[in-house]
Amino acid sequence: MPPCSPQDQPIATRYEAGQVTVNLTCMERRNALTAEAVSGLHNALDEAEDRSGCRLLVITARGSHFCSGIDLTSALPPPWLTDQEPSVSTLLNRLATSTVMTAAVVDGAVTAGGVGLTAACDVVIARSAASFQLTELRLGLVPAVILPYLARRTGPHRAGALALLGETLSAEAACRAGLADHVSVRPDSEDDLRWLRGQLTAVRRADIHTLKAYRDVCAAPLPPAETVKELVRQSFESPAARRRIEALRRMGLV
Template structure:
């Protein structure tokens, strides 16, 4: 069964994360399928833009704790989204946690319904938002990131828009996206590609400078005793040993 489905409407390819029973967690298999879908859409001259969306009530719960992708595979996926010569637009109607926020930050445009919620939950299971910081730090308000990185608090779509994580939010996300997608359809393909290169240059500088260090940090933290306790506590639906 496919974990990422594909549809197309008027030159816009929609890639849908379709593992709702696992809250669209970023497993090794899902990351691989999404990368393949992005590659195919990027090469297809009939595709003007890509929409990344989801089934179920969760866009992505972050890394699949039972089958996580290697950190370098997640780095490669985030970089692929940023380097793709076509705009990638996130469409969110549910919750986004941890690594899922990295996907949003990598997208060129991100829109969510007002029912969506967001949280960097890494610190609560004993790790850090290391790899996803590659697109997040250059694009998001640093004071907001400090708060939400350090506390793991949940925040809403209006706050996500204020901080730069989202482009826009609305009660009806499809109505909000309609003029955006129409604008992309009217734009010249080569001009879109070169304009995207201008917009992503500084983000890619961060990848070039920091990807190796943050990948190593992620691997080290995920293998630590605190991470083992945090993940066990999460799966057992209890507080971790350090909670006071």
């Protein structure tokens, strides 16, 4: 799969009216979580948290794929397992615990780690073209990084079943399962952004942070980071997983 062109970088960020919007723009790689995209999302969170007037960070995407998860065209296991670059695991934790509200407006296919990206957000809006699918086990991989965030939304048994079956959920089915919070029938995603801002008009940023912190007390604790990294490393080092990923690379499917 080709890299993003120079004029089509992995993300574009803008700030307006108390909101940082991050648009995933690398359609050539199905908006995969490349090192550049992960770094850009970390930077966007920094900007949102540093702006005293900001209460909301929203992730959107261009193209028919919202996010396809970890970039399988780069070196495997991922370099972030040895702290050589910003971590996907740390990114998901930051989305879940940030002092601002985090949201994803999904209008395309979300697969593998992309489902974890949305699940870590406080609010997920699913538009008509949205679909959600866990594809890791088909490659011989265990979704160790994302499963705790899915389990917090759906419950551990349902999260496990979604990973085992790999079924594709529509926007409505994802909302019933807990992977999405709101199904949008608004004409445009910009209308969803305006609706989100409107919902937060009377909400203080300090109260957002307090609510999120208390919600985390009520939820099951996340597994230790080293446990997650070791399971991811073992998955990617599996000969079966390597063969399947290499086959997908040759066919240009990742």
